[in-house]
Amino acid sequence: MKEKTIRIGTRRSELAVVQTNLVAEALLNTGMGIKTELVLKQTEGDRLLDKPLLEFGGKGVFVTAFEQALLRGEIDLAVHSAKDMPMELEEGLKIAAVLKREDPRDVLVTLAGSDLSGNGEVVIGTSSLRRRMQIQKAGADLWPGQTVRCENLRGNVQTRLGKLAEGNYDGIILAAAGLKRLGLWEDSRYQYQCFDCETFIPAGGQGILAVEGRIDSGLDAVLRLVDDEEARQCLTLERKVLRLLNAGCHEPIGIYSRIKDGKMEVLGMSHRGEETKKIHLWGEVTELDHLAELAARGLS
Structure with missing residues (x-):
């Protein structure tokens, strides 16, 4: 095969670049003579850090x-955190590859040596409605007799950790996947408390890198070589549930799936009106549409 340079679009943050390099490395390792070039762009979501996402367009601000650029032919592929992708892609585009899922859990990050008991009030930084709902519920067990107040927090991982270090929050909630990809998992300045996926349900697609491309890109053969079937099946189910619920970032919804012993396990939570609903389903991997419909029905 003639050597080809594939232009891959990415946000400018350190995490986005690290994640895009994971895709570039996977393409290089296919042995198909691929070269890659990173094309860095700043999105509206990166510029407007003082407002919650739901005030100016939701998840799509990171993707548009x-x-x-894909449709104009300026780039060949774009790498996204799958949980940031809107439900509907632009016509002519598709999720062309899905890499193996990293740790999907949410993590409570506090400064090393800190003890939040006895504070009276625990201030948690997060902009996610899903995380707010779940940390306020978990707070009764984590910090008995104390109230939990959530404050808006946006920005890249380092920005958020910096605001924690400045004392703006007692703790913040981040994705384990990002911390691990950035090499921060062993950082002694912080202490991490991981929540299991059964009790603190992740966002749909959390921990998964999705590679978006044009339907007619001609890159399908090489992209199939880096596509992880299990991660794709899980992402397909999770996005189907979110689509059926017509969910964006405007309401707290968590949906997570995994394959165990050949079966698909689905965990979900939603809060609509005054009611919080949770589901825990099992089904066949070959019946993703049916499982998604059952999950959506249980969460609606």
């Missing part, structure tokens, strides 16, 4: 610039 790359979809337009």
Whole structure:
């Protein structure tokens, strides 16, 4: 095969670049003579850090610039954290590959040596409604007799950790996947408390890198070589549930799936109106649509 340079679009944050390099490395390792070039872009979501996402367009603010660049032919692929992708992609585009899932859990991050008991009030930084709902519920067990107050927190991982270090929050909630990819998992400045996926349900697609491309890109053969079937099946189910619920970032919804012993396990939570609903389902991997419909029905 003639050597080809594939242009991959990415946000400018350190995590986005690290994640895109994981895709570039996977393409290089296919042995198909692939070269890659990273094309860095700043999105509206990166510029407007003082407002919650739901005030100016939701998840799509991280993706739109790359979809337009794909359609204009300025880039060949774009790498996204799957949980940031909107439910509907621009016409002519598709999720062309899905890498193996990293740790999907949410993590409570506090400064090393800190003890939040006895504070009276625990201030947690997060902009996610899903995380807010679940940490306020978990707080009764974590810090008995204390109230939990959530404050808006956006920005890249380092920005958020910096605000924690400055004392703006008692703790913040981050994705384990990002911390691990950035090499921060062993950082002695912080202490991490991981929540299991059964009690603190992740966002749909959390821990998964999705590679978006044009339907007619001609790259399908090489992208199949880096596509992880299990991660793709889980992402397909999770996005189907979110689509059936018509969910964006405007309401707290968690959905997570995994394959165990050949079966698909699905965990979900939603809070609509005054009611919080949770589901825990099992089904066949070959019946993703049916499982998604059952999950959506249980969460709606």
